[in-house]
Amino acid sequence: MSNPLPIKCPACNSDEVDVLTAGLWDGVDKAGRGTGGIAGIGTCKTCGAHFDYFSVQDRDAMEVRYGCDIMTGERWEWHMSIRSGGNNSAA
Ligand SMILES: [Zn+2]
Secondary structure, three states, X not given: OOOOOOOOOOOOOOOOEEEEEEXXXXXXXXXXXXXEEEEEXXXXXXXXXXXXXXXXXXXXXXXXXEEEEEOXXXXXXHHHHXXXXXXXXXX
């Protein structure tokens, strides 16, 4: 199974990454127009870094942009606590 996004590790630029979560988000851009994309978290298989990744629809350039941000250990642990302790019951 291939990754849904061209994700590269922001620390070492490896594309060997484990995708842990992936979902959709929506919101508004700086000009107040609706936008959205995919967001999730991953772990690099090469260097072990944890990171957020996302795509966003750029309404000016009419293209989809991708980005990755290194995640702090604190934020990573918060994600893990949600995954282990959360309940998935839908309202
Ligand atoms: Zn890496």
